[in-house]
Amino acid sequence: MKLHSLLLLLMLAAIAAFATLNWEVFLSPTELSLGYTTVNTPLGLIMLGILAIITTLFLAFVVYLQGSVLFETRRHSRELQANRDLADRAEASRFTELRAFLEAELSKQSTQNGDAKDALLARIDKLEHEFQSFMEQSGNTLAAYIGELEDRLEKISIPPTMR
Numbered sequence: 001m002k003l004h005s006l007l008l009l010l011m012l013a014a015i016a017a018f019a020t021l022n023w024e025v026f027l028s029p030t031e032l033s034l035g036y037t038t039v040n041t042p043l044g045l046i047m048l049g050i051l052a053i054i055t056t057l058f059l060a061f062v063v064y065l066q067g068s069v070l071f072e073t074r075r076h077s078r079e080l081q082a083n084r085d086l087a088d089r090a091e092a093s094r095f096t097e098l099r100a101f102l103e104a105e106l107s108k109q110s111t112q113n114g115d116a117k118d119a120l121l122a123r124i125d126k127l128e129h130e131f132q133s134f135m136e137q138s139g140n141t142l143a144a145y146i147g148e149l150e151d152r153l154e155k156i157s158i159p160p161t162m163r
Helices: 003-021 023-027 043-157
Strands: 029-033 038-042
Touching (some): 003 023, 003 043, 023 043, 038 043
16 A cells, blocks of 8 residues: 555544544534524534545545546557557568568569579580680591601601602
8 A cells, every 4th residue: 555545544534543542522512603694413423524525525536537547548558559550560571571571582582593504504514615626626627637647757768769
């Protein structure tokens, strides 16, 4: 229990004890002036009634404040939940956009890798073809040199008269 609530209860208990101890004095009739007339009533009882009315009004005001704070809290809670839902949806859409972007980029990379692979294979085929052509030319040149050497060796080994 909060301190101010405890003090309020202690004050009400003290007033109740005071009224109980002095009940006969509270009930003793007194002549009261209402401005245009006079009335013979117990002043203590009227004061206790006024205190009870003020206390009741105060408690009603406190209940009203508590209720309005509760309604305001619920309203803020609903707004906060709506904002959370909105933020969650926005986050989900950002994830969806990120996924679409990543898929597009991966597709683009895959296409580029395929193109690069095709270009590399074409270049390897070209180099292989050039290498085979070079090997044929080298073989032909070597065969021509060997043939020329054989011709020279034949010319040298066979005497000129035998020809």
